[in-house]
Amino acid sequence: MSELIAFLEPDRSVIARRAAIIADLADLVPASSLITDARELVPFDTDAFVSYRRMPLAVVLPETTTEVAAVLKYCNRNGIPVVPRGAGTSLSGGAIPQEDAIVIGVSKMNRILEVDLPNRCARVQAGVTNISISQTVEADGFFYAPDPSSQLACTIGGNIGMNSGGAHCLKYGVTTNNLLGVKMVMFDGSIVEIGGKALDAPGYDLLGLVCGSEGQLGIVTEATVRLIARPEGARPVLFGFPSSVAAGACVTDIIGAGIIPVAIEFMDKPAIEICEAFAQAGYPMDVEALLIVEVEGSDAEMDAMLGRIIEIARTHGVKTIRESQSATEAALIWKGRKSAFGATGRIADYICMDGTVPLGQLSHVLEKTSEIVARYGLRVANVFHAGDGNMHPLILFDANDPDESRKAEMAGNDILKLCVDAGGCLTGEHGVGIEKRDLMRHQYTDADLAQQMRVRAAFDPKWILNPSKVFPLDGRNGAYADETGETAGKTAA
Amino acid sequence: MSELIAFLEPDRSVIARRAAIIADLADLVPASSLITDARELVPFDTDAFVSYRRMPLAVVLPETTTEVAAVLKYCNRNGIPVVPRGAGTSLSGGAIPQEDAIVIGVSKMNRILEVDLPNRCARVQAGVTNISISQTVEADGFFYAPDPSSQLACTIGGNIGMNSGGAHCLKYGVTTNNLLGVKMVMFDGSIVEIGGKALDAPGYDLLGLVCGSEGQLGIVTEATVRLIARPEGARPVLFGFPSSVAAGACVTDIIGAGIIPVAIEFMDKPAIEICEAFAQAGYPMDVEALLIVEVEGSDAEMDAMLGRIIEIARTHGVKTIRESQSATEAALIWKGRKSAFGATGRIADYICMDGTVPLGQLSHVLEKTSEIVARYGLRVANVFHAGDGNMHPLILFDANDPDESRKAEMAGNDILKLCVDAGGCLTGEHGVGIEKRDLMRHQYTDADLAQQMRVRAAFDPKWILNPSKVFPLDGRNGAYADETGETAGKTAA
Structure with a gap:
């Protein structure tokens, strides 16, 4: 203070x-x-x-x-x-x-250093934008898979810090699954290289540890990322359902049958209305929930996979099935989805939660989320990466009303706790940051947190790197002294 | 001493x-x-x-x-x-x-605890064998992907310790890509759960860190692993080449074109002869190198992918292309490959290296490997996961001849150094263990090793867990005191 x-x-x-x-x-x-x-x-x-x-x-x-x-x-x-x-x-x-x-x-460090197609990878500086990697290799028929909604602006360095995901990560994995190596500056100014073009590395998986560590273990200045061959074709299809519960159960059954489309995105009625008003994407308005399912490959492959998905959707009472008929229509479908946050911001203030749940819990958590938000007298729109179980309830409120603001925050906390209690976790792709640091106590025991902080201290003994993020602010001093009597970390202040 | x-x-x-x-x-x-x-x-x-x-x-x-x-x-x-x-x-x-x-x-802890198809995962005790997971879910159309050659015997606990791979990991990834969570006992007897059925987890990626840590960060007693839907069909195809260099270049071009078959296995002439003599797999004997390429999916998908692969193989002068015509023939092709180590053991003593190189370096490293082994007056057979760049030169020698034994070990070290110098690494799937602990100095700087040992000490402050593995035996005491003057690890003795 x-x-x-x-x-x-x-x-x-x-x-x-x-x-x-x-x-x-x-x-x-x-x-x-x-x-x-x-x-x-x-x-x-x-x-x-x-x-x-x-x-x-x-x-x-x-x-x-x-x-x-x-x-x-x-x-x-x-x-x-x-x-x-x-x-x-x-x-x-x-x-x-x-x-x-x-x-x-890292915004000035924005060069693509090397494109190596035989090894299906690119080496880039940390400040390149996510989209520019895909743009650079587009003509060769490749792309970089993780696609956060902010991909026009966000950097690969930030993506690594947060282990970012995106709509198309269902099939290709999130950042950690597409990262091969980094050059990183350690707390003391020493420069290390972790990973590289070869599969795996001996010793501990420090690359996996660094990915998602929110800038607390070092500053990444270069990254080697995996490139993936662009499929022959891709086709988003809209499935409209009579209820959110039916749509959620359909997702569970698609994945449970072992089918992995490129993307399964979920929008409930409020989200459909908000996005349609903004993007005129042609979403059906007579349904309670919408799935955007994207399949890819040859026409024959797409037809085969879609056939199985449609069969499953029918068992859940699907009301509308609409395949995109052109590249323009496909782009419009995605524009609607990717503008969801911006479109919501036009009609209300909102906070976006990022809980992740086991797929079998989707319908249950959707129902409980509605109950929680209603209890606080607020509204919610759900638009999220359903195939990954990565939920994004947007809680709508008026930021000029202190009481509503407080209620929105409380509802958000309740929802994240619900996700954890359902066997899930606090974050799928947005990271802990400041937002969820206190909720870490709900996910982890003191012993768990102490162990994570001991690992942190092994990289940053003076606790100078992004010090106030990820871990609860209280209890950092002395609370996690280990058996040897050493204290693992120190607060920055 | x-x-x-x-x-x-x-x-x-x-x-x-x-x-x-x-x-x-x-x-x-x-x-x-x-x-x-x-x-x-x-x-x-x-x-x-x-x-x-x-x-x-x-x-x-x-x-x-x-x-x-x-x-x-x-x-x-x-x-x-x-x-x-x-x-x-x-x-x-x-x-x-x-x-x-x-x-x-962990051999007595060998129960499958839960099969959860909607979440595409199984929870098992650490002592279950690798193969038994796939066997348990086979009737439901699923399997567990990583398939080490020792899969009849090896346990999932050991697989996690070594981050094991296998022939079919080219498409599906190695253990770390198929592991969702673990229950682990820490050094002090506390029991932690890391990861679970939900995508990702907040905080650091301790699950990735534990996978491949060779039993030094704790003892895993339960694991939650990913299950994958069995494809409609699978077809291994034999491609015979006039030289190892041509076969290696063909692999580089297949992957460089963005094609990812399920497996691309490589065998040179000595390996073909050894395996054919043992398994009568029907391998062509008039070629210098063989690729086993497995594709999967519907017949149409397999035909399409094979068409592109055959086109590439032709540009490298492929002499023989033979598709398996039945499930029996397919099984025989794999039996030949998977018995390579055993079959080699019947004709000579051997040591098996496990270096991994960027794919663009395959042909170069194969040539240099032959030169190195010839320089020591020994013979080598190459049989490995080529699509992953994961090489397995088998150096043949007479263990009763101390001079040959010494030379084999020296040749092996030279080969692994060659892999590192080519931008690769010491191990793809067998781990460091005792075998490669001293070579870690060739892969890593003192600062790199010190950082890994600080991480280790954050999990095992008294250095009691599998103490003599992974890190070079000398230089553990004091050599990696950090800036704060603390010493990260201690030797056990």
């Missing part, structure tokens, strides 16, 4: 310390890579989570791994918190500075 | 200490789960690596997770090394006790 006050009304010693840090940074990186002017710092005070804002002490936008290393080494030596940042599209607050921190943004 | 002498001629204090430990263990587990008789201990003194033998102090074969926890807690408190063991099929010595250790074998 004393630091917060110091921030609001910085005294002379704080001002002097900041000036000294900025002067030191100016020796480490070119002037064009250092932002210290208050107005220029504003865009870095939050991310797509937006619930919190705090101005960073300074922002560094390095152009090389060596510059990242110099800054990180300096910050570690002086105990200065560092917040890594991609494009700031995090939905869980992963890129928001919560301390008097240096933000290290 | 003093401990080795103590083992050879145990003095009274050692004998008394052992007796005390055995008495304590007898209080923790039923008599039927404790082996202390020297004759009964013999089967546990080595594994399929067989280059080293050492009798364990005792073997415990627990029937429950609670028993594992009791033993591990006791061993940790008293600083007694523990070596976890599945079926002892490790090819890198992962299950060989190298200290006066307690072996904890």
